Amino acid sequence: MTAPARILVTGGAGYIGAHCCKSLARAGIAPVTFDNLSRGHRDVVKWGPLEVGDLRDRGAVVRALIRHRIEAVIHFAALAYVGESMVRPTLYYDNNLDGMVSLLGAMAHVGVTQIVFSSSCATYGVPQSLPIDETTPQNPINPYGRTKLFCEWMLRDAAEAGDLRYVALRYFNAAGADPEGEIGERHTPETHLIPLALMAAYGTGPALRVFGTDYPTPDGTCIRDYIHVADLAQAHLRALRYLAEGGENLAANLGTGQGASVLEVIAAVERVTGRKVPVSFEARRPGDPAELVADPGLASVRLGFRAHHRDLDRMVADAAPWFAVSAKELQR
Ligand code: UDP
Numbered sequence: 001m002t003a004p005a006r007i008l009v010t011g012g013a014g015y016i017g018a019h020c021c022k023s024l025a026r027a028g029i030a031p032v033t034f035d036n037l038s039r040g041h042r043d044v045v046k047w048g049p050l051e052v053g054d055l056r057d058r059g060a061v062v063r064a065l066i067r068h069r070i071e072a073v074i075h076f077a078a079l080a081y082v083g084e085s086m087v088r089p090t091l092y093y094d095n096n097l098d099g100m101v102s103l104l105g106a107m108a109h110v111g112v113t114q115i116v117f118s119s120s121c122a123t124y125g126v127p128q129s130l131p132i133d134e135t136t137p138q139n140p141i142n143p144y145g146r147t148k149l150f151c152e153w154m155l156r157d158a159a160e161a162g163d164l165r166y167v168a169l170r171y172f173n174a175a176g177a178d179p180e181g182e183i184g185e186r187h188t189p190e191t192h193l194i195p196l197a198l199m200a201a202y203g204t205g206p207a208l209r210v211f212g213t214d215y216p217t218p219d220g221t222c223i224r225d226y227i228h229v230a231d232l233a234q235a236h237l238r239a240l241r242y243l244a245e246g247g248e249n250l251a252a253n254l255g256t257g258q259g260a261s262v263l264e265v266i267a268a269v270e271r272v273t274g275r276k277v278p279v280s281f282e283a284r285r286p287g288d289p290a291e292l293v294a295d296p297g298l299a300s301v302r303l304g305f306r307a308h309h310r311d312l313d314r315m316v317a318d319a320a321p322w323f324a325v326s327a328k329e330l331q332r
Helices: 017-028 058-067 082-087 091-109 143-161 194-201 231-244 262-273 297-303 311-332
Strands: 006-010 030-035 051-052 072-076 114-120 167-173 173-175 208-211 226-228 248-255 279-282
Touching: 006 017, 017 030, 017 231, 030 058, 058 091, 072 091, 072 231, 082 091, 082 143, 091 114, 114 143, 114 231, 143 167, 143 194, 167 231, 173 231, 173 262, 173 311, 194 208, 194 262, 194 311, 208 262, 226 311, 231 248, 248 279, 248 297, 262 311
Parallel strands: 006 030, 006 072, 030 051, 072 114, 114 167, 167 248, 173 226, 208 279
Antiparallel strands: none
16 A cells, blocks of 8 residues: 655654654655644654644644655644633643644645545544434534534535545544653653553552542443553554545544443453552543443445444553553552
8 A cells, every 4th residue: 555655743752643654664754753842742743753833833833744745644733631620711722723734835835736634533522323423413512523623614515625535534642652662651741540540540640530430320330431542553554554545534533432430440440450459539620521432334335434443451551561560660
């Protein structure tokens, strides 16, 4: 299969971006990371050059596209905390929307026409039915989800008006870490379930707060579709090839099609670590739908993508060493 040789990866210093850079490099594609390091980490940029810059600085993006003779873009760079977006919505609109406007302007300026965009299941809001396929109405219930939806609309409009071609990938819950142990999951602050449960198990964080036990689900806790970050990375590679081979503009879910509840995730963490996860049961977290599970069929048909690392224990086991290491460091 064909694929462009030089890719600009915005947000390549972030969790999913860095895993994607590794997969690109493995496939013989050169990733150039463009990242302002506001949330990303310099030390995970290991598979190609790093351009430190802000996407909203269009001149800087243009220079990077030209200097590295970029052929296509994968766009991860965005603020991505639902809770923070509820408290600081304009920060999210400024960063995520202005970043996209600037990026698309820079790409048009230099004639780069292919983009893979990291969208989110948060664009669906509270779905009327499950599993969620791409015909499910998109009614986001928080500013983060709205910024992702507006970015999808920008792509659609720009594609209709000009030469742009895109794949928008709507991730469900990214989980796990590089199975070879070269990079892990690291957010500051950490708000995600699996890292927080691991930190609670290893004693490097407080007891895990379980947000809501009265949801209309079998055990009363929220259900999510966790997808291994290494699988997400592979999906981006497939999306690039799809565009290079002339594939039509596409928005597709990336999930496994299997759901796991918060209590099931905790049980997996306990099995993998052999430790108890201390928990406190708390009220629901605002903005959390009860259940989000993907219908992954479209990505399978159009991109030939299927998640391989589907086992929850496997995802937790790949993430765990990063948190075990910090536990050992604390004990020194
Ligand atoms: N969750 C929880 N306690 C936490 C963090 C998350 O109970 O400290 C729950 C959250 O309510 C949701 C699920 O775990 O149902 C996954 O949350 P996460 O923040 O990891 O991802 P999100 O679904 O918000 O993208």
